[in-house]
Amino acid sequence: MANEQTSYSAVTCVNCNLDKLCIPKGLDPSDVGELALRVNRNNIRQKGEVIYHAGSTFRGIVALRSGSAKLLSYDGDGNELIVDFILPGELLGFDGFAKQTHNCTAIALETVNFCHLPAYRLDMLVGNTSNLSHILLQRSCDQFDFQVQKALFNRRTAEERVAYFIVALSDRLKLRGYSEMEFRFSMSREEIGNYLGITQETVSRIFHHFQAMNMIEIKAKRLKIIDKKKLSS
Amino acid sequence: MANEQTSYSAVTCVNCNLDKLCIPKGLDPSDVGELALRVNRNNIRQKGEVIYHAGSTFRGIVALRSGSAKLLSYDGDGNELIVDFILPGELLGFDGFAKQTHNCTAIALETVNFCHLPAYRLDMLVGNTSNLSHILLQRSCDQFDFQVQKALFNRRTAEERVAYFIVALSDRLKLRGYSEMEFRFSMSREEIGNYLGITQETVSRIFHHFQAMNMIEIKAKRLKIIDKKKLSS
DNA sequence: CGTACAATTGAACGAAGTCAATTGGTGTGG
DNA sequence: CCACACCAATTGACTTCGTTCAATTGTACG
Structure with a gap:
């Protein structure tokens, strides 16, 4: 300097x-x-x-x-x-x-x-x-x-963060022998949002949106990934 | 899980x-x-x-x-x-x-x-x-x-980030025996913005704002801190 | 001294936040 | 086993901070 x-x-x-x-x-x-x-x-x-x-x-x-x-x-x-x-x-x-x-x-x-x-x-x-x-x-x-x-x-949009989060979690679970396509969140929407630097409302809206796009199925804390490839992009 | x-x-x-x-x-x-x-x-x-x-x-x-x-x-x-x-x-x-x-x-x-x-x-x-x-x-x-x-x-506002950046840099320079109140940036506005997760325009505007508030004096890459205490809050 | 890049400044836009109301899920006690 | 209560999640309307795009000014260096 x-x-x-x-x-x-x-x-x-x-x-x-x-x-x-x-x-x-x-x-x-x-x-x-x-x-x-x-x-x-x-x-x-x-x-x-x-x-x-x-x-x-x-x-x-x-x-x-x-x-x-x-x-x-x-x-x-x-x-x-x-x-x-x-x-x-x-x-x-x-x-x-x-x-x-x-x-x-x-x-x-x-x-x-x-x-x-x-x-x-x-x-x-x-x-x-x-x-x-x-x-x-x-x-x-x-x-x-x-x-x-x-x-x-953290530079990416809220949608990209959520998508990345789901994919990354899926990969990590797979590595540990759990199902990569269907699992249960152990954390709340608020915790996911906090982790990703967005609000729980935004997390909720994006989950909804991904469901509407037929990429996932989500009900409360149960998540089913329909199209992991689409999600990765 | x-x-x-x-x-x-x-x-x-x-x-x-x-x-x-x-x-x-x-x-x-x-x-x-x-x-x-x-x-x-x-x-x-x-x-x-x-x-x-x-x-x-x-x-x-x-x-x-x-x-x-x-x-x-x-x-x-x-x-x-x-x-x-x-x-x-x-x-x-x-x-x-x-x-x-x-x-x-x-x-x-x-x-x-x-x-x-x-x-x-x-x-x-x-x-x-x-x-x-x-x-x-x-x-x-x-x-x-x-x-x-x-x-x-990164959860804080752009202003807080810039203020924190200046204070942190000042502290680090002090620790190395340089002046903590007056120094020269070796990085561009764009690099500062990139580091802080904001655009160069925002960095510029906030520098201007801090100067208007009599907290700093800035001219190109030369920075003089007027009120470090105010800046820390 | 001029050129090229860096920084500033302005105006309009947009993504995500905030606030608030509603719905849904879960566990507990009657 | 149902109903209530409580907390989690969803959904909507509005606001805001920071971005984007564009034009202008400033600065450093050959």
């Missing part, structure tokens, strides 16, 4: 001025030394340049040293949604950890300097792919991914 | 039918046995009962075995926002990891049965508070918390 021209030549995590914000915050001092040895420093990008791309393989965690960046995601129609603005000392890359593929793109908003902890070295520190630390970090990142997804469809 | 009455008596993570979804998914088989020894099983809550409360100390990760739940957060005015609906095999509790205090509440939507991995046992498996695994998990959960925060203020 502002200009700060420092000589980074001799800087490591051990004497970095961002140690109260970045990964070292709260980290055991001995581990900071360990970390410093594994981080690539002084990566530069100019304004508008990409730090990493959605769809690319996860290559590790990025820590911004100076400048600012935007983290964005794309919806189905290619519209971009800015998930976060990144300032010095903040971390980037968690969007690629769970699936090992980034689902966000990071772009510099001005000249940036960043450090990079490569994935394979991250594994050396955190442990291999199948141990618990790794799995929990993965699950946590999953939840983050999901929140990004949710933010994306 | 549906009824499934199984005898859970002899069930451990090793032979649980949710092993393709829950923590064990992707976990090394030897670690699953390890995990099984540390998990408390057969915790029951009835419809409407709380699994954990916002504000309470983090006590570990919860894995839903049957039933469904809602995960919700409260805004400043006590309005609830449903962050997620939880189905069997899904995990709960990451909202408490970063700050060691839950910022969400989990409530059963119907009778639920869940497993519980206590925090101190989690530490035994993941390592102590200051090692890298722990820190990274914490940072990742931080990002999750932030997305929840963002979802919360």
